[in-house]
Amino acid sequence: MKTHLGKRRFILLMSxxxxxxxxxxxxxxxxxxxxxxxxxxxxxxxxGTITEAGSTSVQPxxxxxxxxxxxMHPKVTVTIQGGGSSVGITSADEGTVDIGAASRELKPSxxxxxxxxxxxxxxxxxxxxxxxxxxxxxxxxxxxFADEVTNWSQVGGADAEIIVIAREEGSGTRGAFExxxxxxxxxxxxxxxxxxxxxxxxxxSTTPNSIGFLSFGYLDxxxxxxxxxxxxxxxxxxxxxxxxIVRPLYFLTKEAPTGLGxxxxxxxxSAEGQSIVTDEGFIPVD
Amino acid sequence: MSPKSVxxxxxxxxxxxxxxxxxxxxxxxxxxxxxxxxVINLEFLITPxxxxxxxxxxxxxxxxxxxxxxxxxxxxxxxxxxxxxxYLAEYARDNRLTRLVRYAVETLAxxxxxxFGLFGFALFVTSLHFNxxxxxGALTLVCLLLPTLVRTTEEAIRTVPRxxxxxxxAMGASKWQTVRHVVLPAAMPGIITxxxxxxxxxxxxxACLYVTMGGSAAMPTSLLSGGRTxxxxxxxxxxxxxxxxxxxxxxxxxxxxxxxxxTLTNWLSQRxxxxxxxx
Amino acid sequence: xxxxxxxDRTAKLVVIICASASFxxxxxxxxxxxxxxxxxxxxxxxxxxxxxxxxxxxxxxxxILPMTVGSLLVTLGSMVLAIPVGIACAILLAEVASFRVRRxxxxxxxxxxxxxxxxxxxxxxxxxxxxxxxxxxxGFSVLSASLVLMAMVLPTxxxxxxxxxxAVPKGYKEAALAMGATQWQMIWHVQLPAARSGIVAxxxxxxxxxxxxxxAMIMVIGNAVVMPTSPLSPARTLTGNIxxxxxxxxxxxxxxxxxxxxxxxxxxxxxxxxxxxxLKRGIRSQHVA
Numbered sequence: 044m045k046t047h048l049g050k051r052r053f054i055l056l057m058s059x060x061x062x063x064x065x066x067x068x069x070x071x072x073x074x075x076x077x078x079x080x081x082x083x084x085x086x087x088x089x090x091g092t093i094t095e096a097g098s099t100s101v102q103p104x105x106x107x108x109x110x111x112x113x114x115m116h117p118k119v120t121v122t123i124q125g126g127g128s129s130v131g132i133t134s135a136d137e138g139t140v141d142i143g144a145a146s147r148e149l150k151p152s153x154x155x156x157x158x159x160x161x162x163x164x165x166x167x168x169x170x171x172x173x174x175x176x177x178x179x180x181x182x183x184x185x186x187x188f189a190d191e192v193t194n195w196s197q198v199g200g201a202d203a204e205i206i207v208i209a210r211e212e213g214s215g216t217r218g219a220f221e222x223x224x225x226x227x228x229x230x231x232x233x234x235x236x237x238x239x240x241x242x243x244x245x246x247x248s249t250t251p252n253s254i255g256f257l258s259f260g261y262l263d264x265x266x267x268x269x270x271x272x273x274x275x276x277x278x279x280x281x282x283x284x285x286x287x288i289v290r291p292l293y294f295l296t297k298e299a300p301t302g303l304g305x306x307x308x309x310x311x312x313s314a315e316g317q318s319i320v321t322d323e324g325f326i327p328v329d
Numbered sequence: 330m331s332p333k334s335v336x337x338x339x340x341x342x343x344x345x346x347x348x349x350x351x352x353x354x355x356x357x358x359x360x361x362x363x364x365x366x367x368v369i370n371l372e373f374l375i376t377p378x379x380x381x382x383x384x385x386x387x388x389x390x391x392x393x394x395x396x397x398x399x400x401x402x403x404x405x406x407x408x409x410x411x412x413x414x415x416y417l418a419e420y421a422r423d424n425r426l427t428r429l430v431r432y433a434v435e436t437l438a439x440x441x442x443x444x445f446g447l448f449g450f451a452l453f454v455t456s457l458h459f460n461x462x463x464x465x466g467a468l469t470l471v472c473l474l475l476p477t478l479v480r481t482t483e484e485a486i487r488t489v490p491r492x493x494x495x496x497x498x499a500m501g502a503s504k505w506q507t508v509r510h511v512v513l514p515a516a517m518p519g520i521i522t523x524x525x526x527x528x529x530x531x532x533x534x535x536a537c538l539y540v541t542m543g544g545s546a547a548m549p550t551s552l553l554s555g556g557r558t559x560x561x562x563x564x565x566x567x568x569x570x571x572x573x574x575x576x577x578x579x580x581x582x583x584x585x586x587x588x589x590x591x592t593l594t595n596w597l598s599q600r601x602x603x604x605x606x607x608x
Numbered sequence: 609x610x611x612x613x614x615x616d617r618t619a620k621l622v623v624i625i626c627a628s629a630s631f632x633x634x635x636x637x638x639x640x641x642x643x644x645x646x647x648x649x650x651x652x653x654x655x656x657x658x659x660x661x662x663x664x665x666x667x668x669x670x671x672i673l674p675m676t677v678g679s680l681l682v683t684l685g686s687m688v689l690a691i692p693v694g695i696a697c698a699i700l701l702a703e704v705a706s707f708r709v710r711r712x713x714x715x716x717x718x719x720x721x722x723x724x725x726x727x728x729x730x731x732x733x734x735x736x737x738x739x740x741x742x743x744x745x746x747g748f749s750v751l752s753a754s755l756v757l758m759a760m761v762l763p764t765x766x767x768x769x770x771x772x773x774x775a776v777p778k779g780y781k782e783a784a785l786a787m788g789a790t791q792w793q794m795i796w797h798v799q800l801p802a803a804r805s806g807i808v809a810x811x812x813x814x815x816x817x818x819x820x821x822x823x824a825m826i827m828v829i830g831n832a833v834v835m836p837t838s839p840l841s842p843a844r845t846l847t848g849n850i851x852x853x854x855x856x857x858x859x860x861x862x863x864x865x866x867x868x869x870x871x872x873x874x875x876x877x878x879x880x881x882x883x884x885x886x887l888k889r890g891i892r893s894q895h896v897a
Contacts, residue, residue, distance in 0.1 A: 122545045129856035213856040236831040241569025339792040346696020412626025433631035441820025443847045444869040505619035533724040536822035560724045587722040
């Protein structure tokens with residue numbers, strides 16, 4: 044009967060969807076880009092899945108660490124997500140993920156999680172490369188973000204309205220920025236808010252006359268890092284303490300980690316893990 | 330002003346409306362396709378994205394994520410959705426249950442998808458501890474799409490002429506036999522159209538998946554893995570990386586999928602109408 | 609035969625269970641959302657919550673008025689743009705255009721309905737935001753969001769309006785023309801009023817889509833938690849607010865977001881009712897009895 048053909052075709056459609064999905068996942072496993080390890084690694088017996096979520100500042104670092112860890116232990120899967128530091132804190136506390144990542148200190152109102160100091164990171168004040176201003180005082184930065192200074196000409200630049208780009212309240216980078224730069228003042232409610240470091244970078248690089256803050260790990264040629272209080276925004280200066288805006292990067296767990304989670308965090312804090320931290324543009328823990 | 334001049338002016342506005350619509354249509358579709366199609370090649374489709382801020386790589390994990398999500402959502406959705414549609418079309422009498430069901434379906438259809446996301450995050454991700462996963466996303470989508478499938482199924486079944494049912498009953502078949510062997514097969518193309526419609530919405534949906542699937546760029550390995558769909562991947566690419574070319578490529582893939590789904594649906598409805606007319 | 613009776617009864621039971629699934633789902637969402645949102649109304653206070661102008665969860669401030677205004681402005685903006693264009697295009701397709709034009713245009717409009725919102729958002733980010741920046745402001749604005757939303761609701765309005773126009777009985781139209789009306793007079797005085805309930809339904813559906821839109825809004829509206837004072841101001845929608853904060857909100861904050869969901873839902877109900885009422889009335893006043 045012609046009508047049964049419809050049912051059969053439908054089942055065929057569903058099975059082909061699932062089959063294509065399975066085929067693709069196995070194909071891609073074979074062709075995923077791999078970072079070449081310097082030494083041959085012996086596969087270990089570790090297996091399982093670890094999930095991590097939270098700070099977008101930590102995210103690129105965590106992904107690199109996860110990649111290397113997964114090569115050392117091929118039967119392990121480490122999943123990295125973003126969302127912002129507050130997502131990391133809440134998710135770790137509620138058990139939604141195994142490890143939460145935060146790029147600021149925990150507030151007293153937040154749940155008491157176990158902190159593992161992963162690295163330190165500077166916060167850069169960035170503008171589009173075309174901006175004529177090359178440096179600001181910390182006070183000028185504060186006044187710009189508080190909407191007290193509204194034109195670039197007031198700080199030595201061209202006559203153009205400053206467009207302030209900031210992060211969501213849940214952002215650890217924002218939290219650290221508020222603590223270290225804004226102090227008692229609030230970031231203006233006129234600021235354009237973005238949901239991640241990457242989004243801030245994309246927005247600042249494509250919006251003339253804008254200013255924003257982001258993690259050192261995200262600096263590239265699409266944006267210009269301003270000098271703060273005369274100090275250039277480089278990892279060196281963050282390391283030697285002269286750059287004024289530096290904050291901790293934490294992995295957070297609900298209790299003392301065990302099993303696979305412990306293995307991963309131990310790896311991140313080991314010499315090999317910390318050398319990856321340096322490679323990625325962060326300050327290792329000593 | 331004479332009616333003739335009003336007529337002429339009105340025509341200008343009418344054609345103007347059409348012109349603006351065409352401009353928007355072509356603008357969006359061509360803009361994305363022209364920039365996106367060159368990006369698509371076999372490597373783009375089978376390499377996973379590198380995640381993070383580079384935007385390098387392809388979209389394979391997003392494709393797999395979308396397929397997994399499609400499969401599991403439709404698998405859960407089909408029986409309750411079609412069953413409820415059968416109920417409304419064949420078994421419902423004007424009693425409280427029917428009115429409740431209709432009210433539920435109408436109201437659910439008006440709820441914005443982010444509210445489903447809210448619900449899905451609080452219930453599936455957090456309370457039930459499915460965490461950020463394809464499963465959480467799928468369950469949320471099932472809630473979202475239930476009204477759509479119920480409605481389209483009911484409509485499809487109602488279109489089957491009464492004579493079919495009466496003939497079957499007259500030959501001594503029971504109600505369920507009639508439904509199963511006569512009504513359903515006749516309504517099948519319409520029902521399948523409804524299912525494909527739901528599939529289209531799954532591919533398109535972003536908001537409620539944004540808060541339930543997690544956004545990991547890695548290849549999903551099981552239903553409890555987090556992951557991305559193509560739409561989500563496009564969002565992350567656009568917002569976080571500057572790989573606008575890859576974003577356009579993903580957009581082009583999405584547009585192609587929608588074209589395929591639409592063509593399939595249209596072809597099926599045409600076949601259905603032909604059959605109904607006695608072809 | 610007895611076994612057939614059993615099968616029949618089982619089938620009926622199964623089908624009823626399936627039907628119950630829909631109101632179980634609705635009930636679950638309703639109860640859950642209300643239960644999670646109640647603490648917010650209690651702790652924050654109804655008027656503080658609905659009419660407060662500051663939303664800073666870190667400081668315990670939960671006023672959603674800026675977001676409500678943002679959502680409303682963007683929805684109304686998109687409808688103001690989409691309704692005239694949409695109805696004009698619907699008239700074109702239903703009455704004026706040739707079959708060839710219609711055969712190309714209709715599938716293309718259906719295609720627009722299916723395109724994911726993030727694609728609209730992407731085009732908005734890359735094309736519209738820089739264009740609006742030329743006019744003034746940052747580019748991330750109510751205007752950009754309205755333009756993007758207009759493109760999203762246009763196909764809905766067009767296809768439903770066109771169907772309604774086509775459904776008007778030929779007799780109506782021929783009678784008007786026979787009396788010497790021009791085509792436009794016939795459309796304006798006879799066909800549009802006759803199709804009004806369908807057109808209104810299409811507009812209401814479009815409005816629902818507009819106010820419920822999330823991701824495209826996050827991409828072009830700027831997400832600034834501020835009361836928009838002009839079309840060029842950045843703003844934030846209720847939906848964007850929920851999406852951006854739900855994954856980390858805890859305690860009163862999380863409760864406030866659920867309460868926002870309730871407000872959103874009620875807003876849609878109210879908008880639907882107002883629109884249906886006002887539009888039907890408005891067109892009725894022009895209807896030649």
